[in-house]
Amino acid sequence: MNSATAQALDLDTEKGNFHYDTDYEYDAGTGLSEATVNYISEVKGEAEWIRDFRLKALKTFESKPMPTHWATRDLENIHFDKIRYYLSKGQTPSRTWEEVPDDVKNTFERLGIPEQERKFLAGVEAQFDSEAAYSRMKDDLSKQGVIFVGSTEGLREHPELFRKWFGKVIPTTDNKFSALNSAVFSGGSFIYVPPGVKVKQPLQAYFRINAESFGQFERTLIIADEGAEVTYMEGCTAPKFETSTLHSAVVELVALKSAKIQYITVQNWSNNVFNLVTKRARAEEEAEVKWIDCNIGSRLTMKYPGVILKGRKARGEVLSIALASEGQHQDTGAKMVHQADETTSNIIAKSISVGTGRSSYRGIVHIPKTLKNCKNNTECDALLINSNSRTDTYPAISVRGDGNSVQHEASVSKVSAEQIFYMQQRGLNEAQAMSLSVNGFVNDLVRQFPMEYSVELKRLIEMEMEGSVG
Amino acid sequence: MTVRDQSLQNYIDLPEPNTKDPAWRFANPRNYRLEDTSPAPGCPEETLAKLHNRTQALYPEAATHITMAGNNQAMEAHLANEGLEIQFSDTPFTPLPTLGADKFQALNIALAPRTLRIRILKDADIPKPILIAHWATSGNTYPQILIEAGENSNATILELYLNSDDYTPSYNNAATRLQTQAGSHLTRLCVHHRNPLSTDIHLETLQVARDSVLNNHNLNLGSLNLRQETSLTITGSGVDAHLNSLTIASAGQEIDQRTLQKHLAPDSNSRLLFKNALEGQARTIFSGMIDVGHDAQRTDAFQTNRNLLLDDTAEANSLPGLEIHANDVKCSHGATTGQIDPELVYYMRTRGIPTKMAKKLLVYGFFEEILQTLPPCEILNKQIRSWIEKQFSLSQ
Numbered sequence: 001m002n003s004a005t006a007q008a009l010d011l012d013t014e015k016g017n018f019h020y021d022t023d024y025e026y027d028a029g030t031g032l033s034e035a036t037v038n039y040i041s042e043v044k045g046e047a048e049w050i051r052d053f054r055l056k057a058l059k060t061f062e063s064k065p066m067p068t069h070w071a072t073r074d075l076e077n078i079h080f081d082k083i084r085y086y087l088s089k090g091q092t093p094s095r096t097w098e099e100v101p102d103d104v105k106n107t108f109e110r111l112g113i114p115e116q117e118r119k120f121l122a123g124v125e126a127q128f129d130s131e132a133a134y135s136r137m138k139d140d141l142s143k144q145g146v147i148f149v150g151s152t153e154g155l156r157e158h159p160e161l162f163r164k165w166f167g168k169v170i171p172t173t174d175n176k177f178s179a180l181n182s183a184v185f186s187g188g189s190f191i192y193v194p195p196g197v198k199v200k201q202p203l204q205a206y207f208r209i210n211a212e213s214f215g216q217f218e219r220t221l222i223i224a225d226e227g228a229e230v231t232y233m234e235g236c237t238a239p240k241f242e243t244s245t246l247h248s249a250v251v252e253l254v255a256l257k258s259a260k261i262q263y264i265t266v267q268n269w270s271n272n273v274f275n276l277v278t279k280r281a282r283a284e285e286e287a288e289v290k291w292i293d294c295n296i297g298s299r300l301t302m303k304y305p306g307v308i309l310k311g312r313k314a315r316g317e318v319l320s321i322a323l324a325s326e327g328q329h330q331d332t333g334a335k336m337v338h339q340a341d342e343t344t345s346n347i348i349a350k351s352i353s354v355g356t357g358r359s360s361y362r363g364i365v366h367i368p369k370t371l372k373n374c375k376n377n378t379e380c381d382a383l384l385i386n387s388n389s390r391t392d393t394y395p396a397i398s399v400r401g402d403g404n405s406v407q408h409e410a411s412v413s414k415v416s417a418e419q420i421f422y423m424q425q426r427g428l429n430e431a432q433a434m435s436l437s438v439n440g441f442v443n444d445l446v447r448q449f450p451m452e453y454s455v456e457l458k459r460l461i462e463m464e465m466e467g468s469v470g
Numbered sequence: 471m472t473v474r475d476q477s478l479q480n481y482i483d484l485p486e487p488n489t490k491d492p493a494w495r496f497a498n499p500r501n502y503r504l505e506d507t508s509p510a511p512g513c514p515e516e517t518l519a520k521l522h523n524r525t526q527a528l529y530p531e532a533a534t535h536i537t538m539a540g541n542n543q544a545m546e547a548h549l550a551n552e553g554l555e556i557q558f559s560d561t562p563f564t565p566l567p568t569l570g571a572d573k574f575q576a577l578n579i580a581l582a583p584r585t586l587r588i589r590i591l592k593d594a595d596i597p598k599p600i601l602i603a604h605w606a607t608s609g610n611t612y613p614q615i616l617i618e619a620g621e622n623s624n625a626t627i628l629e630l631y632l633n634s635d636d637y638t639p640s641y642n643n644a645a646t647r648l649q650t651q652a653g654s655h656l657t658r659l660c661v662h663h664r665n666p667l668s669t670d671i672h673l674e675t676l677q678v679a680r681d682s683v684l685n686n687h688n689l690n691l692g693s694l695n696l697r698q699e700t701s702l703t704i705t706g707s708g709v710d711a712h713l714n715s716l717t718i719a720s721a722g723q724e725i726d727q728r729t730l731q732k733h734l735a736p737d738s739n740s741r742l743l744f745k746n747a748l749e750g751q752a753r754t755i756f757s758g759m760i761d762v763g764h765d766a767q768r769t770d771a772f773q774t775n776r777n778l779l780l781d782d783t784a785e786a787n788s789l790p791g792l793e794i795h796a797n798d799v800k801c802s803h804g805a806t807t808g809q810i811d812p813e814l815v816y817y818m819r820t821r822g823i824p825t826k827m828a829k830k831l832l833v834y835g836f837f838e839e840i841l842q843t844l845p846p847c848e849i850l851n852k853q854i855r856s857w858i859e860k861q862f863s864l865s866q
Contacts, residue, residue, distance in 0.1 A: 395791070
């Protein structure tokens with residue numbers, strides 16, 4: 001490939017490169033200590049048990065080493081003492097669009113949440129820095145008993161629902177970053193769907209980082225009661241900043257008997273963000289959990305959505321797309337922990353590495369003895385665009401028991417010169433041809449996304465390949 | 471300080487392997503810990519002569535029979551072979567990067583008394599296989615084998631790791647290094663058929679130069695615990711390298727295989743096929759890595775691990791990996807773990823084949839893909855098939 005094409009395929013790093021000054025009413029300052037945690041807890045007016053939970057988590061965070069024995073050493077460049085752990089405008093979540101302050105609105109306009117889409121989406125909760133700035137639920141959903149609130153509100157007003165599962169799918173001690181999140185979390189969504197309720201339209205939240213050196217630690221917990229169904233979407237864009245920013249979320253999903261949860265992420269952090277997220281679901285008998293994950297942007301993303309298949313015939317699925325551009329490292333994957341008979345899981349991961357970008361797949365599939373008739377299918381495909389691009393695959397598969405079967409396949413390839421030549425013959429230039437090939441590579445996954453997102457995602461990929469699409 | 475002293479110091483200084491280290495994931499490093507490392511005493515001449523007879527009986531037609539017994543006492547019997555040099559050298563190996571067993575490599579270098587050095591000279595064509603048998607008698611042994619294949623040479627090497635009896639425990643820490651020059655054609659078959667009281671570590675380093683063909687086979691049909699590292703480095707273009715392995719693990723065995731296919735030069739191929747059949751609380755670990763360097767464009771590398779679980783107490787762990795730094799490559803890996811398909815057994819039963827026989831046929835069918843690629847040495851292959859029968863309880 002010539003250098004012009006290479007350049008054309010570069011990430012458009014200027015996109016999302018805007019920033020409105022915002023005045024923060026509450027600011028916990030930089031650095032992390034017990035005082036920071038106490039401050040956050042006080043500002044939020046939290047119950048004593050939550051404060052204890054945070055302080056315990058802080059100790060765990062301090063005692064755990066960085067996972068650099070297997071992960072990239074780039075993690076050592078996170079300076080925990082230079083990060084601001086809590087900022088808030090002190091707003092209460094607004095119920096109507098008119099109540100949202102103008103400067104916040106402006107940011108969302110630039111983000112391009114279209115008016116029409118808002119009508120389709122059942123409720124929108126966009127996190128502007130720490131607190132929900134806009135939150136609305138359609139009337140019929142509230143009538144059905146669906147609860148869709150921020151994490152602070154959820155723990156304060158519905159402790160009977162959320163306390164039972166809070167921190168149970170992902171214990172504080174799971175890893176260093178889940179401990180960090182447990183100590184300083186704010187924002188995120190808490191959703192409860194009552195038995196048998198099928199939420200037809202997807203619930204959506206936009207998350208943004210909007211303050212320099214500001215870690216965002218949202219906490220999401222979704223509970224789908226027996227036979228309930230819900231789809232949740234989160235999309236992320238962040239303005240570009242000079243110093244590195246940390247994003248470390250914890251997302252817990254609980255699908256009770258026969259429930260279905262679909263969790264969709266389309267992520268586009270600016271390329272100085274460390275995105276270290278722990279996502280895990282628990283699927284009871286005949287429940288189904290599907291993670292759809294699209295990672296574009298960030299400096300380093302480490303994210304391995306998992307499903308613990310707890311009940312008989314539970315099903316877990318991870319579909320993931322990663323695009324690593326110049327200087328970026330997408331370290332993504334999936335975990336499938338089978339804990340009951342006849343459970344099935346499916347992982348399909350596709351990654352594209354551009355320039356010096358590096359994409360890695362890490363996965364765990366675990367089927368212990370005593371289990372019968374479990375199945376897993378894993379496919380990872382990697383596409384390398386430039387000669388200095390890099391891709392890795394590190395799956396771990398452990399199988400015992402009776403009638404279990406597992407298959408894993410991975411391949412690495414490049415866009416074939418013949419394909420490019422063919423398209424050039426038909427009048428496309430090299431960059432256009434390349435972009436078309438890349439879109440084709442991910443197309444079969446993109447098509448599985450819900451309609452709203454497949455359109456948005458396609459647009460996002462086209463923008464990433466900007467200049468090459470004509 | 472000599473290389474040996476330095477290695478001993480390294481052995482003492484290096485930490486015990488830890489399962490947190492990805493190079494030891496799923497393994498039980500405890501299995502390889504050694505309280506008393508001192509090498510076993512050399513075995514008496516008489517025993518050695520007897521063992522040498524047994525070596526010859528295994529495959530009388532071999533070009534050369536080499537017997538290593540106990541701790542590196544050796545005997546050779548040449549048939550006339552031009553182009554072949556065999557000697558025991560006192561120059562110890564220098565350390566090379568391992569796939570996790572640094573500590574054990576250090577111990578091997580520190581305590582290996584001599585190195586068996588086999589040189590196949592330039593343009594030599596040795597039609598009959600060269601047979602090396604290592605007999606563990608008792609205690610700790612540290613064999614070292616160096617195979618150098620000259621330019622445009624052609625040879626077959628058989629390495630057999632055996633015990634003098636079925637009831638004496640042994641601990642063996644072996645190292646094989648193989649280096650080819652341009653245009654050589656080498657086949658190596660390495661069979662581990664130790665008794666069920668033996669613990670084995672085997673570090674294999676295979677370095678392949680331009681336009682060479684290497685067929686490397688590992689058959690693991692014994693040992694209580696075996697850690698086998700197979701590290702292939704391709705330094706030139708036009709190489710065709712095959713790594714095949716067949717492991718049959720039963721009765722609480724742990725077979726831990728780590729592999730690396732490192733491509734440093736463009737336009738070479740490597741193919742890896744590791745098959746495991748497991749039963750009776752046995753555990754296997756396959757951890758493979760294809761590492762394609764920046765300059766290794768147009769590499770075609772493949773890695774397949776297939777595990778057949780014959781009962782519900784066996785455990786197969788698979789860690790296939792890729793690290794690709796070049797973009798114009800064809801690299802893939804596949805790993806599967808499963809049981810015998812009941813539909814196939816049913817089909818055969820409807821044709822009048824009893825269940826047990828049907829299962830046996832299917833398992834042998836699973837093995838056949840590897841067995842067919844073995845070098846054509848009829849007597850030895852028969853021997854190997856009988857060892858497989860012995861290792862494998864379905865035949866009883």
